[in-house]
Amino acid sequence: MDQDKAPTDVHGFEEILQYLKEARGFDFTGYKRSSLMRRVHRRMSQLNIDDHVEYLDVLQANSDEFVSLFNTILINVTGFFRDPDAWEFLRSDVVPTILAERGPDEPIRVWCAGCASGEEAYGLAIVLAEGLGIDDFRQRVKIYATDVDEEALSSARHAVYSEKEVQPLGHELIQKYFEQMGGRYSFRKDLRRSVIFGRNDLVQDAPISRIDLLACRNTLMYFTAETQTKILDKFHFALAPRGMLFLGKAEMLLSHSRIFDPMDLKRRVFRKVSTSRIDVGSVFGRSFLPDRREVDQVDTLRSLAFSTGPVAQVVLDTNDVVTLANQQAKHLFSLSDRDIGRPLRDLDLSYRPVELRGYIDQVRSERRALRIKDIEWQRGPGEVLALEAHLSPLLAEDVPVGVSLVFHDVTANRRLMSELNRANQQRESAYEELQSTNEELETTNEELQSTVEELETTNEELQSTNEELETTNEELQSTNDELQAINTELRERSTELDEVNAFFAAIMSSWPAGVAVVDTSMRIVVWNAGAEDLWGMRSDEAEGEHLLNLDIGLPVAELRPIVRPALSDPTYRQEIKLDGVNRRGRSITVRVVCTALRNRTGAPTGAVLVMEPYGNGDLDPEPAAPNR
Ligand SMILES: C[S@@+](CC[C@H](N)C(=O)[O-])C[C@H]1O[C@@H](n2cnc3c(N)ncnc32)[C@H](O)[C@@H]1O
Incomplete structure (x- = not known):
């Protein structure tokens, strides 16, 4: 089927998926539609069908068709030590870290999910056996290798590979871990016992537990983001505390940084973040032992101190007569020494910058301090001050003797506050911008990732097409050999026939x-x-x-x-x-x-x-x- 002519009837396609789920118990709905469709269409074109409904009929009528479709959809491309750089990191960093964090006799549990024909599982066995030594490996390591494809699993259990397939391991490891039998290489039987193969559907089945190292490479990328999230939650559950997750090079985990920390992002190795991680805060006790010094102050000192105090203060007696005013107050409200002894009501201060008398009465009657905020005071042309007044009752052995009026100049504070507010607003808007840029980046990243995954998928498909082409090529080659043999035979026959003909003609002409x-x-x-x-x-x-x-x-x-x-x-x-x-x-x-x-x-x-x-x-x- 030409891709341009691929059926576009999405509803029909979803019906096929639904049928496979309900009747055959296999759920493909969590797979990325683009590559899934391509694989189904590929199978349809092998049968010369270009209509989803017609193909659904074939699936329903012929139970073997499911197996053929299943084999077409699942891409089993794999190999020993795919992405050598990541495997080298596994050998040099990951395995030593795992071993260092476990006791010398503790078991080590590995899960190879989506193991295809077993190369990855045996590769893990080799890396661990190299790190531990063969004996310890046999005693301590269990590798659970799972896939949904039974055919792939049975070839994995067989553990026999061609020379070309084992080549990436290098001569030394091949010699050490494989037995050669007539040009084929079989993984050592004594180590094979530590690798246990079984069927596990990552979407539907329960995960294996207490895993120290989980390799799931080039498998997640076939699933939609939503299904990937579900599978990653299962992986989080499967891993032991601080367990490691080893993904394929196209798989990033960007949106799952909550539950996995990268150990090495480039090599796609992550560590489980424990959800019960306790943030240990430090609480320090501090005892305040105020210096209490008794100071005898002579009246002079007191009045000097009052007079030179940094905030403006005016003191009224019980009759609201101005009894004291310090230098700051005199300067701020243009009071003179003559104003001392005058009733407050005779001074501008009683109503400017704020109507004070009501407040003073309140303080006196309630015997409670009062704060008046946001007072604006035009001291000179163009000079507006922000003041805050604190009115306090003065009590001598619980008997009211006056009221203290203190004026704080909060202009600088106010300015600072408004600048702070402005800065805050700017920071907030910068933060929002940053956040939205971040989100955009995240989206771009996800898009990029999915493009990379798509490319990777296409690559894998190409790889598998390539393999198919190679098989076809080999078939053609063998047909060609046969044809050549037939041709030689025919040529010999033809020569014989020519001779017989000549003989016959000679008889005829001589008769x-x-x-x-x-x-x-x-x-x-x-x-x-x-x-x-x-x-x-x-x-x-x-x-x-x-x-x-x-x-x-x-x-x-x-x-x-x-x-x-x-x-x-x-x-x-x-x-x-x-x-x-x-x-x-x-x-x-x-x-x-x-x-x-x-x-x-x-x-x-x-x-x-x-x-x-x-x-x-x-x-x-x-x-x-x-x-x-
Ligand atoms: C491209 S292979 C990757 C093999 C190997 N991990 C590697 O990277 O070389 C993807 C494997 O995922 C398996 N797979 C696909 N869907 C699966 C599922 N739902 N559960 C488990 N394995 C699945 C396929 O059968 C196939 O063997």
Whole structure:
């Protein structure tokens, strides 16, 4: 089926998948549609079907068709040490790390998921046996190798590979781990016991547990992102704490960084992140032992300290008379020494920058401090200050003696705050941008990854097509060899035939009598030199003509009664004498003997007529014409 003409009826395709799921128990719905469709269409084109509904009929009617489709869909391309760089990393880093983290006698459990014909599982066995030594390997290691394809599993259990297949392992490892038998290489039996093959469908079956190293290479990429997530959750469950996951080079785990940490992203080796990981925080106790120093202050010191304090402060007595005002307050509200002793209500301060009297009454009656925020104070042209007032009741042994008004200049704070706010907003919007760029990057990455996976899939398909082409090529080669043998035989036969023909022609031309051979429709097929000589008709004129139509000196019509029976009776022989005129115009009597012509099986295929002058006995004295 030409790809351009591939059926586009998606509904029909989904029906095929649904049928396979319900009737054959195999769920292909989690596989990527593009490559899955290509594989199904490939099978359909092998059967010359270009309609999904028609193919579904074939699947339903013929139970063997499922096996053929299954074998077409599952691509079993594999090999020893595919991606040598990743395998080298496994040998140099991953295996030593696993061994270092386990006790010397602890078992090591490996899962090779999607193992195809076993090369990867035996490759893992080799790397581990190299790291542990053969004896320890036998005692401690179990490799569970699984696939959904039973045929692939049975070839994996067989463990026999060609020279070309084992080549990537190198001479030394081949010698150490394989037994050679007639050009084929069989993985060592004593180590084979540690590799256990079994059927496991990654989509539907439960995972194996307590795994230290899980290799699932070039298999995840056939599944949709959603199914990949489900499988990866199973892998997370399967792995022991800090267990390692080894993927194929096209498989990235970008969206699963939550549950797997990369150990080496390039080589696609990841570590399980434990979901119960406890964030250990540190709590430090600190004891504050304030220095309490008793200080005797003389009034002067106190009033000086008050007067030079950094914040503006005004103190009122119980009658709201201004009793104290420090330098900051005087400067801020343009108070003078004369204002000291005056009732507050007589001063601008009582209502500017804020109406104070209500608040002061509240403080006094509630005996509670009060904070007034967001006070704006226009001190000079173009100079706006932000103030915050703190009003506190002054109590002497619980008896109110006045109210303290403290004004904080929070202009700088405010400016800082608004700058901070602005910076915060900018940071937030930068963060949002970053986040969206991140998301875009993630999407691009995923797209890239899926393109890479698609390419990888196509590559694998190409690889498998290549293998098919190679097989076809070999088939053609063998047909060619056979044809060549047949050709040689034919040539020999043809030479023999030429010789027989020449021999036969020689007999015919040397025979003195006239001989004519006719086929079953009485057409002349042989007209020898004797006949030419007798009747003066050349063989090229006679051959192909009907016997009874020959224009010669013989009354040919009279031959009919003796020739016709010979065409149906293979034992027939008859002779007749006829008067005629030879090529020189002389009257002669001719004896004609007609014999049936038989093939090898004895069936009649014509008749042979031998014509000889009779009685006067004179064969023509003139020499016969040369045979052509
Ligand atoms: C391309 S091969 C990879 C073989 C090997 N892991 C490697 O990288 O050389 C993919 C394998 O995945 C297997 N497979 C496909 N679907 C599967 C499934 N649902 N469960 C288990 N194995 C599956 C196929 O049968 C095939 O053997």
